[in-house]
Amino acid sequence: MEKGFAYRSGNNVFFSVRKFPDYGKLSGRSLDHMLEGVRIDVNEEKEDPLDFALWKESKPGEPFWKSPWGNGRPGWHIECSVMSMEYLGTNFEIHGGGKDLVFPHHENEIAQSEAASGEPFAKYWLHNGLIRINREKMSKSLGNFFTLSEATKRWSPEAIRLFFLSHHYQNPADFSEKNMYDSEASLERIYLTLLRASETQKAKGRDAKLESSIRKFEEDFHSSMSDNFNTADVVGNLFDLIRSINRSLDSVGRTQSATLALKKIKEICGVLGVLHQEPAEYMKQRKSTANLSNIDPFEIEKLIDERNSARKEKNWKKADEIRDYLNSKGIVLEDRQDGTDWKANIT
RNA sequence: GGCGGCGUAGCCAAGAGGUAAGGCAACGGUCUGCAAAACCGUCAUACCCCGGUUCGAAUCCGGGCGCCGCCUCCA
Numbered sequence: 001m002e003k004g005f006a007y008r009s010g011n012n013v014f015f016s017v018r019k020f021p022d023y024g025k026l027s028g029r030s031l032d033h034m035l036e037g038v039r040i041d042v043n044e045e046k047e048d049p050l051d052f053a054l055w056k057e058s059k060p061g062e063p064f065w066k067s068p069w070g071n072g073r074p075g076w077h078i079e080c081s082v083m084s085m086e087y088l089g090t091n092f093e094i095h096g097g098g099k100d101l102v103f104p105h106h107e108n109e110i111a112q113s114e115a116a117s118g119e120p121f122a123k124y125w126l127h128n129g130l131i132r133i134n135r136e137k138m139s140k141s142l143g144n145f146f147t148l149s150e151a152t153k154r155w156s157p158e159a160i161r162l163f164f165l166s167h168h169y170q171n172p173a174d175f176s177e178k179n180m181y182d183s184e185a186s187l188e189r190i191y192l193t194l195l196r197a198s199e200t201q202k203a204k205g206r207d208a209k210l211e212s213s214i215r216k217f218e219e220d221f222h223s224s225m226s227d228n229f230n231t232a233d234v235v236g237n238l239f240d241l242i243r244s245i246n247r248s249l250d251s252v253g254r255t256q257s258a259t260l261a262l263k264k265i266k267e268i269c270g271v272l273g274v275l276h277q278e279p280a281e282y283m284k285q286r287k288s289t290a291n292l293s294n295i296d297p298f299e300i301e302k303l304i305d306e307r308n309s310a311r312k313e314k315n316w317k318k319a320d321e322i323r324d325y326l327n328s329k330g331i332v333l334e335d336r337q338d339g340t341d342w343k344a345n346i347t
Numbered sequence: 348g349g350c351g352g353c354g355u356a357g358c359c360a361a362g363a364g365g366u367a368a369g370g371c372a373a374c375g376g377u378c379u380g381c382a383a384a385a386c387c388g389u390c391a392u393a394c395c396c397c398g399g400u401u402c403g404a405a406u407c408c409g410g411g412c413g414c415c416g417c418c419u420c421c422a
Contacts, residue, residue: 027417029350034418076422099416102351129353130416137415166359166371170352172415179358182371189371192384232360236370246385316380323382334383343383 005115009045011057011070017050020111026125027103052108054078077108084122085113095122099170102127126229129172138175151175156289159183161274165231184346186239188286193242194265195279196249197258207257213244214261221268231272241265283343290344295329304333304340 001007005019017023017031024030034050053075058064064071074082084092090113097106106125113121130137133144151160163183167173217237224233245261269275277285287297307322323333330345 027351029418033350076420079422099352101417101422103417105422127416132415135414168360171359172353174358176358178372182358186371189384196385227361230360233369236360236368239370243386250386311380314380320381327382332383335379336384341383 003115005112006054007047008069009047011072012045012053013055013069013075014046014051015054015075015108015112015115016047017052017111018048020115022114023111024107026107026110029103029107052077052104054112077105077112080105080109081113081116081121085117090117090119090121092122094124094126096126096128099127099129126169128169129167132172132174134176135174155180156184156187158274158277159187161272162187162235165272165274166235168232169229181346188343188346190238190242190275191277191279191282193245194262194275195283197245197254197262198279199254203254203256203259205252205255207248207252207255210244210248210252210255210257210261213241214257214264217241218264218268234268234272238265238269286343290330290347295326295331300326300331300342304342307333308340 001013006013006015024034031050055067055069055072055078056075057070057072062073064073084095095106095109102125106127110121132138136142136144138144138146148160159180160183163175163180164173166183166186217240220237221234224230224237227233241261245258248255248258265275303322303326307319310316310318310322326333326342330347331342332345334341334343
């Protein structure tokens with residue numbers, strides 16, 4: 001109010017958008033354009049219909065705080081300006097939020113903050129696209145609404161993160177059973193490779209090809225992230241590196257380069273908040289959280305032993321019967337040189 | 348109705364006037380007793396549609412269509 005950006009009207013305080021020349025700079029709107037489409041009932045107390053409240057008088061029965069303008073509460077954009085200035089200062093690097101908040105919330109936040117401080121508010125604004133479910137928007141009225149905690153019961157939290165990372169944050173992200181299945185499968189493929197690479201106690205020598213792939217991954221990470229946080233690109237590059245690791249493991253064997261790859265992936269993907277688990281831990285967890293209907297791990301191990309005996313006798317019929325049976329229970333077997341392992345199907 | 352944004356293969360996604368990156372999936376092959384995993388290979392005469400500019404357009408211009416967000420209060 002002292003600077004003339006705001007005025008008192010009754011027991012309210014409003015921000016005068018006309019006094020702030022940059023108003024509309026974030027959402028790309030001009031005041032005159034906005035007025036054309038305005039269909040709000042003009043609030044008698046406002047000097048201009050586009051002005052917004054900084055302080056509102058409380059209605060009877062509402063919570064309130066005491067103020068020079070009477071009992072009331074802060075306008076609805078105030079809390080964000082106050083919190084960010086308290087903890088980040090009058091100007092800071094990045095402000096995020098959903099696309100739905102661009103106007104008016106963020107626009108008003110900028111106006112009131114910059115008017116008060118005289119400094120630029122946030123340097124960058126990241127507005128994420130909204131979530132869709134099976135190509136429909138997620139909304140309560142459509143009944144396809146669910147919370148994050150419900151989602152984490154259905155899918156692994158890490159797969160959900162990977163799902164979002166494989167999209168550009170600005171675009172809508174389309175949740176679906178198929179897409180989440182793919183995400184879970186991708187995660188497993190990655191961890192399977194990391195597991196191979198982590199079994200490098202006796203790692204010997206190095207693989208120049210793999211090391212150049214590692215360097216490329218790291219360089220690409222920086223350029224992708226510098227390009228408006230293109231995490232989808234990073235995920236693609238990660239799969240390239242995963243292939244390189246497998247190729248190296250297949251042809252050269254266990255090297256210190258594989259150990260290095262593991263370290264780099266952990267470091268870089270740690271920035272993105274994924275792949276923080278030990279590969280062996282991940283596999284163990286997949287088994288323990290798998291939805292094993294009508295079968296327990298003990299029985300699985302028993303059947304695997306039985307099948308391996310049959311295989312030794314070249315009793316392929318019996319061996320295949322056991323495998324088919326386990327398959328019907330959602331168990332997939334993997335025969336390796338050092339024995340047979342199992343994993344649960346992704347459901 | 349107004350304003351802002353988006354539309355590239357089943358999915359994610361690069362490209363921003365010079366003849367469609369990459370990843371996932373799918374399919375074929377190698378390996379395997381057979382599988383699984385892994386590896387190798389294939390996979391858009393085509394970029395929502397219709398016009399126009401240009402030697403040349405996914406990229407520029409005009410007009411449509413579709414989708415998303417916001418435009419009352421609350422956060």
